[in-house]
Amino acid sequence: MDIIHENCGYCGTCVCVCPENVLELEENGLIIKNGCTECGNCAIVCPLGALIPEG
Amino acid sequence: MKKLKYDIIVVGGRIGGSTASLFASKSDVDVLMIEKRQEIGSPVQCAEGVTYSAFETLEMEPSERYVRTRVKGAHIHAPDGRKISYEGGIAQGLIIDRKIFDKELAIESAKAGTDIMLKTNVKDLIIKDHKVCGVVAKHLGKTIEIHSNVVIGADGVESNMARYAGIETYRDPKNIASCAQYELVGMDVDPEYLEFYFGSKIAPNGYLWIFPKGDGVANVGLGIRGTVDNAIDYLNRYVSKLDATPVELNIGGVPVSGPIEKTYTDGFLVVGDAAGQVDPITGGGIHTTISCARTAGEVAAESVKREDSSAQFLKDYQSKWRENIGKNLDKSVKYRNMADKLNDKDMNALAEFIETQDLKAISKISVLKFVGKHPNLMKILTEIL
Numbered sequence: 224m225d226i227i228h229e230n231c232g233y234c235g236t237c238v239c240v241c242p243e244n245v246l247e248l249e250e251n252g253l254i255i256k257n258g259c260t261e262c263g264n265c266a267i268v269c270p271l272g273a274l275i276p277e278g
Numbered sequence: 279m280k281k282l283k284y285d286i287i288v289v290g291g292r293i294g295g296s297t298a299s300l301f302a303s304k305s306d307v308d309v310l311m312i313e314k315r316q317e318i319g320s321p322v323q324c325a326e327g328v329t330y331s332a333f334e335t336l337e338m339e340p341s342e343r344y345v346r347t348r349v350k351g352a353h354i355h356a357p358d359g360r361k362i363s364y365e366g367g368i369a370q371g372l373i374i375d376r377k378i379f380d381k382e383l384a385i386e387s388a389k390a391g392t393d394i395m396l397k398t399n400v401k402d403l404i405i406k407d408h409k410v411c412g413v414v415a416k417h418l419g420k421t422i423e424i425h426s427n428v429v430i431g432a433d434g435v436e437s438n439m440a441r442y443a444g445i446e447t448y449r450d451p452k453n454i455a456s457c458a459q460y461e462l463v464g465m466d467v468d469p470e471y472l473e474f475y476f477g478s479k480i481a482p483n484g485y486l487w488i489f490p491k492g493d494g495v496a497n498v499g500l501g502i503r504g505t506v507d508n509a510i511d512y513l514n515r516y517v518s519k520l521d522a523t524p525v526e527l528n529i530g531g532v533p534v535s536g537p538i539e540k541t542y543t544d545g546f547l548v549v550g551d552a553a554g555q556v557d558p559i560t561g562g563g564i565h566t567t568i569s570c571a572r573t574a575g576e577v578a579a580e581s582v583k584r585e586d587s588s589a590q591f592l593k594d595y596q597s598k599w600r601e602n603i604g605k606n607l608d609k610s611v612k613y614r615n616m617a618d619k620l621n622d623k624d625m626n627a628l629a630e631f632i633e634t635q636d637l638k639a640i641s642k643i644s645v646l647k648f649v650g651k652h653p654n655l656m657k658i659l660t661e662i663l
């Protein structure tokens with residue numbers, strides 16, 4: 224997944240649907256740690272469309 | 279300087295965290311609440327509607343400092359524009375300023391003795407011999423370990439605490455309502471009524487709400503599930519037709535799966551959104567979170583006094599919150615599953631039926647006659663009942 228940082232509203236909704244536990248809302252924004260399987264869950268729930276599949 | 283050992287640590291400083299820490303501190307134990315943001319209650323992720331029951335649980339009078347309006351009912355709009363009005367019951371309550379309310383609740387907790395750390399992000403739990411016994415937190419670049427007998431996770435949808443403790447939380451995007459809301463100025467709305475709009479065009483698998491805040495100001499938002507477009511796209515489409523201007527944009531997710539299976543383990547409890555303690559039909563989580571968080575605070579304090587924070591003892595929290603709201607939430611899950619199967623036509627038919635009935639005296643025969651004419655509704659009802 225790619226994060227469009229300027230769209231992200233730091234709501235944390237994506238974090239709760241990640242089966243790999245690789246999303247984390249840090250002090251300065253959302254980060255994706257290693258291990259994303261491109262399952263797409265996070266993009267479905269993001270209210271602002273800040274997550275898009277890679278490539 | 280904060281201590282590095284507490285009886286109870288609460289992670290998250292909004293309504294779940296403040297309620298749990300307030301009632302734990304009232305029971306005379308040492309409590310620390312940790313919030314990662316620098317300001318409690320901000321940003322708002324809520325339509326700000328709350329029932330009177332939440333204040334009864336808190337043993338507090340609603341204060342004029344945060345009460346914006348008092349609503350007595352709701353108008354429910356079917357996809358074809360048909361309107362049903364409903365008064366009392368769950369449609370009755372208060373619209374509050376959560377920013378002020380959340381802060382007030384934290385102040386109450388602090389007055390009761392809770393220590394609070396802000397801008398402190400809990401990064402991990404300390405686990406020894408399968409028991410949670412503290413947290414690893416980061417504050418301004420420094421990592422600190424703080425020990426405790428019990429940790430209460432009140433960290434919302436972005437919850438990682440429960441997972442760190444080995445508790446399975448919700449993950450299916452079908453069970454998360456993706457929400458966006460504007461606080462709008464210049465809204466011509468009845469200050470005593472909530473408005474709910476249903477329909478696949480406006481808010482698929484969810485609804486759009488208008489909650490009046492008085493003086494022509496209202497929260498206009500929606501929650502949707504399983505769509506290609508984002509919540510903000512649906513909201514912008516709706517709002518573009520209004521002659522009103524936004525002063526705030528709020529976004530967030532609401533778990534509508536019903537509560538998670540297990541809400542405790544050795545040395546650990548989880549409350550509120552993190553535990554899925556939200557009504558799956560309305561998406562309302564304030565009164566349920568407050569109810570469960572009070573129980574969590576009290577049970578955790580009792581466990582400290584008895585020097586037993588084993589899962590065996592903390593299980594009492596789950597028994598108690600289930601006793602208080604478990605049945606209602608289970609019923610709501612059932613109704614939500616039913617509502618998920620309704621299409622726009624079914625909703626219009628239902629609205630038409632209700633419109634022609636005296637709600638207080640609906641007869642079984644009239645219901646049977648009605649569903650007899652609507653095979654899809656009949657099928658849904660027989661599956662559910």
Ligand SMILES: Cc1cc2nc3c(=O)[nH]c(=O)nc-3n(C[C@H](O)[C@H](O)[C@H](O)COP(=O)(O)OP(=O)(O)OC[C@H]3O[C@@H](n4cnc5c(N)ncnc54)[C@H](O)[C@@H]3O)c2cc1C
Nearest residue numbers: 290292294314324325326327400434530550551562563564
């Ligand atoms: C758009 C929207 C509208 C809603 N409208 C209503 C409504 O009108 N009425 C109603 O009853 N309910 C409503 N709800 C639901 C309600 O807002 C929630 O159920 C409620 O706020 C849950 O409270 P909580 O304390 O469990 O979690 P949250 O309010 O999410 O608080 C969690 C806190 O924990 C902090 N935190 C998270 N991780 C960490 C960490 N690692 N370290 C330190 N701190 C951390 C966060 O910063 C946050 O402050 C709405 C929800 C949304 C999204």
Ligand code: SF4
Nearest residue numbers: 241259260262263265
């Ligand atoms: S695509 Fe799936 S695995 Fe990757 S970050 Fe999103 S939810 Fe997690």
Ligand code: SF4
Nearest residue numbers: 231232234235237269
């Ligand atoms: S759901 Fe979207 S807006 Fe919210 S934190 Fe994740 S990427 Fe950002």
